[in-house]
Amino acid sequence: xxxxxxxxxxxxxxxxxxxxxxxxxxxxxxxxxxxxxxxxxxxxxxxxxxxxxxxxxxxxxxxxxxxxxxxxxxxxxxxxxxxxxxxxxxxxxxxxxxxxxxxxxxxxxxxxxxxxxxxxxxxxxxxxxxxxxxxxxxxxxxxxxxxxxxxxxxxxxxxxxxxxxxxxxxxxxxxxxxxxxxxxxxxxxxxxxxxxxxxxxxxxxxxxxxxxxxxxxxxxxxxxxxxxxxxxxxxxxxxxxxxxxxxxxxxxxxxxxxxxxxxxxxxxxxxxxxxxxxxxxxxxxxxxxxxxxxxxxxxxxxxxxxxxxxxxxxxxxxxxxxxxxxxxxxxxxxxxxxxxxxxxxxxxxxxxxxxxxxxxxxxxxxxxxxxxxxxxxxxxxxxxxxxxxxxxxxxxxxxxxxxxxxxxxxxxxxxxxxxxxxxxxxxxxxxxxxxxxxxxxxxxxxxxxx
Numbered sequence: 084x085x086x087x088x089x090x091x092x093x094x095x096x097x098x099x100x101x102x103x104x105x106x107x108x109x110x111x112x113x114x115x116x117x118x119x120x121x122x123x124x125x126x127x128x129x130x131x132x133x134x135x136x137x138x139x140x141x142x143x144x145x146x147x148x149x150x151x152x153x154x155x156x157x158x159x160x161x162x163x164x165x166x167x168x169x170x171x172x173x174x175x176x177x178x179x180x181x182x183x184x185x186x187x188x189x190x191x192x193x194x195x196x197x198x199x200x201x202x203x204x205x206x207x208x209x210x211x212x213x214x215x216x217x218x219x220x221x222x223x224x225x226x227x228x229x230x231x232x233x234x235x236x237x238x239x240x241x242x243x244x245x246x247x248x249x250x251x252x253x254x255x256x257x258x259x260x261x262x263x264x265x266x267x268x269x270x271x272x273x274x275x276x277x278x279x280x281x282x283x284x285x286x287x288x289x290x291x292x293x294x295x296x297x298x299x300x301x302x303x304x305x306x307x308x309x310x311x312x313x314x315x316x317x318x319x320x321x322x323x324x325x326x327x328x329x330x331x332x333x334x335x336x337x338x339x340x341x342x343x344x345x346x347x348x349x350x351x352x353x354x355x356x357x358x359x360x361x362x363x364x365x366x367x368x369x370x371x372x373x374x375x376x377x378x379x380x381x382x383x384x385x386x387x388x389x390x391x392x393x394x395x396x397x398x399x400x401x402x403x404x405x406x407x408x409x410x411x412x413x414x415x416x417x418x419x420x421x422x423x424x425x426x427x428x429x430x431x432x433x434x435x436x437x438x439x440x441x442x443x444x445x446x447x448x449x450x451x452x453x454x455x456x457x458x459x460x461x462x463x464x465x466x467x468x469x470x471x472x473x474x475x476x477x478x479x480x481x482x483x484x485x486x487x488x489x490x491x492x493x494x495x496x497x498x499x500x501x502x503x504x505x506x507x508x509x510x511x512x513x514x515x516x517x518x519x520x521x522x523x524x525x526x527x528x529x530x531x532x533x
Contacts, residue, residue: 099505101171102138106501109134109163118156125151128490135497137163139504140396142257142366142479143470143496145486149262160258161247167504168254168292168396169217176210212303213296217253220291224249227284235274236263252288254396257366257479267483269368276369277346282353289365290327293391295319314427315403319392322402330359330386337378342370362386364397366479372469373482380465387469387476388444398477398503400440407437447475451499455492462487474499 113130116122129145136143137160148157166174172194179186186194191206225245232248233241244260251258261268261275275281298316305311312320335343335355343351354369361367362383375383390399410422411434422429452471456462466482473480474496488496 095505097172102167102501102505105138105163105166105171106131106134109138109159112159113152113156115155118153118159119151120153128493132493132497133160134163135500136479137161137256137258138167139477139500140164140168140254140256140364140398141474141477141500141503142251143474143481143485143500144258144267145488145493147262147266148258149260150266157247157260161250164254164256164258165250168250168256169213173210173213176207177214209296209300212300216299220288221246221249221253224253224284224288227280231278231281248285249288252285252365252367253292255289255292255364255366255391255398255477257361259367269366271369271371276354277350279349279353282357282369285365285367286357286360289360289363289367290323293363293365293395293397294323295392295395297394298392314425315393317425318403318406322406323392326363326386326389326402327356327359330382331356333382334358334379337376337382338370341376341379342374358383359386362478362480364390364399364476364478366473368480372480373466377465380469383480384469384472387472387478387480390476390478398475400437400444400476404437404440407433408441411437444475447499447502448472451475451495454495455488458491459489470496471499475503477503 110127110131112118113125113134114127119125125146132143132145135141146152148160152160176186176194186207194206194210225242225248228245228248229242232245235241236244240263247258247260250256257269259269261270261272264272264274270276270281270285297313298319301313301316309317309320331352332355335351338355338358339351343354346354357367357369358379363386372380372383388399389405390401391397393401393403406424407422407429410424410429414420414422422434448471451474452467455467455471456464462484463482466484469480469482470484470488472478477500485496
């Protein structure tokens with residue numbers, strides 16, 4: 084297999100086409116009679132929905148992964164998650180390296196964009212590090228989970244469930260096999276919810292997978308010397324730390340007398356940290372999302388919208404986008420013409436890209452929510468809001484309305500999941516790309532803002 088990009092193909096086109104093909108292949112495989120426990124029970128829409136959710140590492144499901152799909156169907160799903168999480172360009176690069184195929188300059192530039200690194204030099208080396216690091220982390224995660232799953236499920240089933248859960252958590256997918264105990268329960272069953280090892284392992288897998296491959300490389304080179312990190316790495320680590328700490332404290336306060344009420348204090352703390360981490364595109368849950376307080380649901384939506392970090396397995400607008408907009412607002416309030424942070428000045432295009440990402444995402448969310456509410460007026464607005472945010476930010480958390488969606492609404496969610504994984508900005512660029520920049524400048528005229 085050779086990584087060969089045809090002339091005229093741009094990065095957005097490559098990504099959009101690649102995920103389209105991946106979803107199409109996944110849909111066909113899931114439609115096979117031996118993919119579901121009851122042959123013929125899976126319709127085209129349900130197969131397409133599941134393939135899209137797995138390929139786009141979302142986690143929304145219209146059928147319980149364990150009770151509906153056979154072992155073959157489950158393997159198809161986890162393979163789609165692994166390819167979708169790492170990115171098909173990364174997988175193609177792996178095969179190219181295995182067969183000693185040459186990777187050209189154009190292909191290297193696409194790989195650079197795929198993992199959101201700022202330098203094309205050493206991109207193949209970085210890809211090797213990503214692949215090796217991914218399999219080591221997933222193996223260690225599976226080994227830790229196996230120590231808890233094997234006593235509960237037996238050796239064979241315990242090992243298989245551990246591998247499936249580790250890959251799903253690292254890729255921020257949210258698919259699980261806990262339907263063997265209770266359908267659609269995720270990790271909310273007390274035997275998993277109250278297990279510290281399972282909670283910490285899944286939390287770490289989610290955070291490591293969502294931290295970003297560029298950050299991996301920076302930390303591996305500079306170790307724990309924070310002052311030597313690139314500005315991107317510093318902002319990502321600071322933003323992640325703030326979100327986890329603030330989110331944990333906020334969820335504890337909001338849900339202490341609600342979904343956390345019957346738990347012991349150390350289980351409350353663990354559940355609060357889990358709730359602060361998983362909405363940032365992982366999709367697992369240890370508490371009932373539908374039973375959360377309005378404040379808890381609102382915070383979940385905010386965290387889903389922010390998402391993870393660039394060049395990772397996570398979705399959302401990304402932490403750096405949120406940081407740039409916050410810094411821009413702060414600079415405007417202080418009447419500064421440039422955005423400065425940590426003794427560095429951000430490039431002028433950073434704010435434009437951040438504004439474009441947020442504008443497109445919010446537009447898609449509002450339009451999709453409107454369409455679903457119009458098609459199914461009986462659905463609760465809060466539930467629909469969580470569903471559309473969860474879809475476009477590839478989170479997978481839901482109040483349980485996914486399987487109640489009509490065919491039209493399911494296609495709306497499918498479209499959102501696809502846009503969320505491809506990247507809303509990349510998807511928009513498919514229709515707006517110009518082969519040559521526009522050099523004509525119109526006269527300037529001021530308008531009032533705010």
